[in-house]
Amino acid sequence: MLRRTAVLVAGVFLVAGCSSGQQAAQNRQGQAGFVSGNGNVSVFAAADRKTAPELTGKTLDDKTWTLSEQKGKVVVLNVWGSWCPPCRKEAPELVAAAKELGPSVQFVGLNTRDLDPAPAKKFVQEFGVQYPNVYDPNGRALLRFRGQISPAAIPTTLVIDKFGKVAGRVVGEVTKQTLLGMVAEAK
Template sequence: MRRTAALVAGLMLAVTACSSGQQAAQNRQGQAGFVSGTGNVSVFAPADRKQAPALSGTTLDGKAWTLSDQVGKVVVLNVWGSWCPPCRKEAPDLVAAAKELGPSVQFIGLNTRDLDPAPAKKFVQEFGVKYPSIYDPNGKALLRFRGQISPKAIPTTLVIDKTGKVASRVVGEVSKETLLGMVKDAG
């Protein structure tokens, strides 16, 4: 009898844990899901490039940032979230590329769906990210890129040419080498 009660209790605990795990996964999917993508690069010929939408916002360090102020520079826009495993994996490559390319290329992060800025700030500190990131907890800035970035495709990296047009895109993780090539092609 005790053995049966223990077995039933164990099964109930397992079912509860499984249900809790499934619910947690559903919550993550609904609130902060990501599509890691394939990492394939889409490169657009100059004649086929579309204008990047207006982008502005407040960075994690409280400063105003506007894409229109960057005309004349190549801009690397990386959409990320602190909760996103592929974002964590690609962060060192983005940091290394930004360092190698220096101030001639403007890197900007677009932090999305971190409802509290603390995890995003911790991510920036943990990975040594020196370039700014716009804090976009509700995804409004991200939605401006509809047609160029899927709202669920996180991470995504765009390279915007000196005239403000999207020159290339990676849906999923980007490597340093790929990013350097994308920037060179956009120039």
């Protein structure tokens, strides 16, 4: 029985991804409840798409950003935290996709659970992120997406069509190629 319990506990740590040993240190900084996704991609037919909730907030450079002002453009919304290893791994992919797609597609980050904006600003600078990033330290903006984004699954990326409806979702790390395909499907 003891051996089965040890195997079960070991399996939980393997499945939990970023909520393993590094997570314990992160929990002390306020990032409790983080679970990395598995990269599962969902694409929704136009008839099955649900409207994205309103997202308005201050960006890391202290400007106001509003999702509803983006109607007519495809929007790629990436939920991330500077403390999240998969977010760091996917950042160059997002930057490359944003560069390739250009201004016809609006990329926006939703930075969550960075209680101090300094690490988030450093992340943006380190990876050369040029698109806006809404600062959401307490996760309130993220909670508006309940049912579309699990508040615990970081990173998650949504592709929102030009009508403001969720056309696709990646729970976990996203690649440039996946984003390019999802955006093409959303147009």
